[in-house]
Amino acid sequence: MPPSPLPSPAHDAGPSAPSLPLHRHPGLVAFLCARTASSFSGCVQAVAVGWQIYALTHSTTALALVGLAQFLPMAGLLLPAGHAADHFNRRLIAVTCQCIEAFSALFMAIAAFGGWTAPWMIYTMVMVFGAARAFEMPCQQTFLPSLVPAHVFPRAAAVSSSLFQAAAVTGPSLGGLLYGAGAGTCYLVCAAGFACACMGTLRIRLIHAPRPRVPLSLATFVEVMHFLRARPDMLGAISLDLFAVLLGGATAMLPVYASDILHAGPLGLGLLRGAPAIGAVLCSLVLIWKPLNRHAGRHMFVAVAIFGVATVVFALSRSMAVSIIALAVLGAADVVSVVVRGALVQLRTPDSMRGRVSAVNMLFIGSSNQLGEFESGMVASLAGPVGAVLLGGVGTLLITAGWIRMFPTLWHLDRLDDITPD
Template identity: 65%
Template sequence: MPYVTLGPDMRRQGAVGQGAPTFREIMSASSVLKQPGLIAYLISRNVSAFASQVQAVTVGWQIYALTHSAAALGFVGLAQFAPMMALVFPAGHVVDQHDRRRIVIFCQFIEMCAAFAIMTATWTGALAPWGIYALVAVFGACRAFEMPAQQTFLPSLVSASDFPRASAISSSLFQVVSIVGPSLGGVLYGLGPAVCYLVCGSAFAIAMLSTTRLQLRFPARARQPLSLVSVFGGINFLRRKPAMLGAISMDLFAVLLGGATALLPLYADNILHAGPFGLGLLRAAPALGAVMMAAAMARHPLKRNAGRIMFLSVAIFGVATIAFGLSRSVPLSVVALMVLGAADVISMVVRDALVQLGTPDEMRGRVSAVNMLFIGSSNQLGEFESGMLASAVGAVPAVVIGGVGTLVVTVLWMRWFPQLAALDRLDTITAD
């Protein structure tokens, strides 16, 4: 695929007895959206994510047009991942010691400036490959600070009882962006890469202005000097929270083993013989399933047995991966990928509730940084694992093995993390 995703993070069933609710119904019926600042938060997060998606498509196509090198595409990913990896733990410390809103505003301002700068270089014909690498490196560094800080906003905007519903709405919007962003990015690229960067810079500006409108209330936090103990405090905290550690690590290994989406071009071409249009359907299917499930969960959030439901959703993720791997029918493959995306949303909502509600405010930045590193790494390493295994044993065995591995992880984690299996209500999670 001739583009590289810059975002990290970048992931069920309908309402019982009423059919799957429409997105408009969710947005109009959810009183949680009346919470002060929540709309501004959703705009900031998702407009910034939209800009990232468009920028990802643009960077990939442009670097390939300049170099005609597959290795150059890999260097784009490395240029973005390396600063994130190097800065994620110090960033968590900084987020917990300083004004989180200002950190996000500053990062979005730098992202805006970087997008406009590369737009100018593209427009004048002065852009070289090193300029693109510099852009994604700056972007990766900004995301290392912006994402952990931004992830601490939602618990301060809504109550614990409203958090699962607000998280589902946020996830629903993010999945819409995941569908629209790459598609629109490809269309905009037809008008020229400079137009794409203009749209990205403008979107980052809108996100920054929305962040300035947030009125966040954080408890007073004692300052801690920079030290190894403080920088790696998120890891030490997770070691004392088995349910939270189990949720994060299970998601890491499930996505790592079940990275079937990395092989979609191969499946569309050689196995399903679906062509470019079929590839588009396959790529959109997980996000479409995720949107439907997130909308249903926004209207009917989890009430009881959250831990068991999370384990069930990961198991369904594995079964759907196996079904996709064995399918020779485009409709069946699309349905399997939709189920896969829907199941992923359930586990994500439970994980987010555990991480954000179960972490004291003074630790949220560092724990969110660890969570971001785990989830971001699992997406990238999962694609690498699937590609390498497919080259060794073939695409179908690789996908099936990944799905079976996900089921094995589910069984093992149920035995190793009984505290997670015993989790009942999400709205009773506290940082005690």
């Protein structure tokens, strides 16, 4: 009989307890494999979608609409998805969503091989993908704190982040290479990757403990908002990521930079998309070796400021090498924010609310990523791609300064390895 996961980090050993090798924790390897396969497939798909829609339309507005098409279903469904994650079988929900992602990618592969792909089909596929992600991500976010004790969580989160970013390195690079053989090949690889993620999730050892069914209502989410308002460090970390990436995200403009500014082609697009992940992998490896357990809040603010500076450098660069380095620094800085925010959200939240709080967190992240792409594309249509990215980097620096004053408790946050549910 598989061992039962601990119901919440409050039952775990304290920060002084010895850390077992991560592979000894039940279900962790299966979780890491599933998440990595899903991330890899998503990155390959992002390259295919971005390059294909720009090749069909040669429009920055079309790139903006891709981000909007993925954001809208996520924004509309994430809160009901969080409610579902708190009251239904989280693993079954994740598996169902990964199956939907695999079949949607397979359909796009068939369309691409048949030569009848149209822009509306890409938007539709992206919306289906966004809807599936809306239910999958809150469930996935709850797995890790149920698989490892709290004192191991920072290391486990760093390992998860490093594998996620390794997929983000190989995914775009391979996506750029595969696109040379056609978009259909990219989508076919995505379908296989999502299928592997589905099989990996099925192997995660989690025991579903049925809870009393509570009807979906506004009150359930008012409870979550009250929970976050009472914890300004958590609210500050989530909202800082929202506005920093919303303003500073340059990923929507990468097809334009690769095609028209750096003249690097599909392979160059893959390298640019993979560059942030290269920096993130290196940073994650450092955090595995030396977990971020002191002055965590200050490190987070410094990292977000570096994110803004790197965005400005990328905006002004006309060298492929400088652009790759700037994006790598940007990716490394983002990992620090991810680890701090993840520890706060997952360890400070009781398991009974973890699905809904994770949904709010993912809504903020999805807003920053997808709305950031929409914002960059629309600003680029007015100020050009360079102006859009440059303004975003400067905006990130201003947001960082403002958040230090608004959320002093986050600035003074110290240790991550002794966080317990409130």
